[in-house]
Amino acid sequence: MKFLSLPSAPFAPSLNHLGKWALLLGTLLFGQWFFNDVVHIPGGGLGLLFAGAGFWWLSKPLVAKFEAPITIQGWVRKCEEVLKDFEELDEDSSPQQINQRALLLKQITERSGPQDIALVTSIGGSLPEKDSFQKGFAPLSTLTFSWSSPLPLADEAWLWPDELHQKDVVLYFLPLPLRAADLLWLENVPNSQPSWIVVTWKDSEAWSDQLKTLQAQLPHRWTGRVIRLSESEVQDSVQRALLPVRDCLENSKKNLENTKHRLLSKLHSTWQAELENLRRERFRSIQKRTQWMVAGAVFASPVPSTDLLAVAVVNGLMIKEMTKIWSCPWKPEVMQIAARQLAGAAIAQGVVEWSGQALISASKLDGGSWVAAGTLQALNAAYLTRVVGRSMADWLALNSGVEEPDLEALKLKSSELVANAAEKERVDWSAFLKQSRDWLSERAIPLAFNS
Structure with a gap:
């Protein structure tokens, strides 16, 4: 998930790291005293070594990461x-759908x-004749070969096809000169x-220069992974050209385990995306209900500022329900701290002021000043x-699967x-304005919105 990059408050990072910098200074002074007065080793180099260790600790990224198995x-x-999360959240799914997911994992x-x-290969490229190519892998046995349909030259997402994810080894037959579609x-x-x-190139004398040109155009991962074949080569030459592939295939157990690992990782990522969509659907109904509460x-009881009340409600009903939706194992105190941090960042960025100006420009207040002020303040609180x-939902999504969130990292990322x-x-x-009209009409407030 990508976020817009906005500048934070100028002194926020310094305040967040104030305790750490104090610890660094203490480490430097302690190291100097320990080696000079206790161990009686002259010089401050070792004290600086302690400080270096403290600086390394300070420079560690403050991000809670999903630990991939x-x-x-x-x-x-x-x-x-x-x-299990699907079973708890997807109430509309049938037993057949649940069984299909379990069967896919099995x-x-x-x-x-x-x-x-x-x-x-891609459209315009060509694949070798089956029988002669398969003989190039003799005497290896228990191999299957899949001649895939040509990949398109134009695609919206350029996602590697699922059927190719299933394969243990891929040989991409690249037509020359290199095209943008093949590179993608x-x-x-x-x-x-x-x-x-795999490249078919007849002129062996010019191959060295052609290979250098091709490697300069390809991503670094393909260095040393380009194989040249010639249409006129005899079977022994084909076997020699395919030697790197043959060496890889000899370790069948490792390759099959590697494919399982890759497929499970992809399956988990796909399921997490589907699960996040379900969570967002459930969250939207909670969000709508809570904002009007x-x-x-x-x-009913307007106060000078809306932030404290909004935070109180968010820390209550909505946060409690969100922890269930995202299956968070964290303590309620952690969620409350996170909510306060995000609410403070929202107020600092002028979310309330912006919504107030937008409401004034989009509405016409016909009632008394108390009604007008209370209505405007209520809608500001709802929007906040x-x-x-x-933003809480986005943070929970980013920390899905993390045992303990990094609240220091949240302080740095809350503005974003x-x-x-x-x-x-x-x-x-x-x-939001349409929902506001409905809410106001239910309470018979004399406030008319211009469409």
Whole structure:
């Protein structure tokens, strides 16, 4: 998920790191005293070494990262956790849909040989004749070959096809000269998938120069992974050219395990995206309900500022429900701190002021001053709750699967999260105004909106 980059408050990073810099200074002074007065080793170099260690600690990124499993069993556990989340969230899914997901996971975990080699090219390229090419892998046995349909020269997403993700090894037959479409496809071949580029080039004397030119145009990962074939070569020459591929295929167990690992990672990523869509749908109904609860409370008893009340409500009902939607194992105190941080960032960025100006320009207040002020303040509070809720949802999505979120990182990223959420809510401003009309009409407030 990408966020708009907005500048933070000028002194925010310094204040966030104040405690760490104090610790660094203390480390330097302690190191100097310890080596000079206790151990009686002259010089301040070792004290500086302590300071260097402290500086390295300070420079560590303050980001809670999803720890990707390194084993197949670890990925299976992650996928099973997502399946449980689906069962809890997707109330409309049938038992058949649930079984299909479980079956897909089982098919990957039970996947076995033989190794499958995909021969791929794009429209305009050509693949070798099957029988002669397969003989180039003799005497290796238990191999299957897939002659894939040519890849298109124009594609909206340029995503590596699912059927090719299933293959243990990919051989991309590249027509020369290099075309932009082929370069885009090669950039999307998964890094974890053993792959080679195969080029048919007749002139062996000019091949060295052609290879240098080609390598200069290709991404770095393809260095040393270009194979030259000649249409006139005898079978022994084909076998020699394909020697790097043959060496890779001899370790069948490793290749099959690598494919399982890659497929499980992709499956988990796909399921997480689907699960996030379900979470957002559930969240939107909670967001709509909570923002008007805030608006009603503010209108009934207006206060000088809307932030405290909005935060109180967000810290209550909405946060409690959001922790269930995102299956957060974190303590309620952590969520409350996060909500306060995001609410503070929203107020600092002028979300309330902007919404107030927009409401004034989009509405006409006909009632008394108390009604007008209370209505405007109530709608401001509703909008603030809406933005804070959305930025909370974005933060929860970024920290999905993290055992303990990094609150220091949130302080640095809160402005960016709020800016992104506010921008998206501004795009949906007309929908918010429509909801406002409905809310106002239910309370019979003498306020007329101009369409």
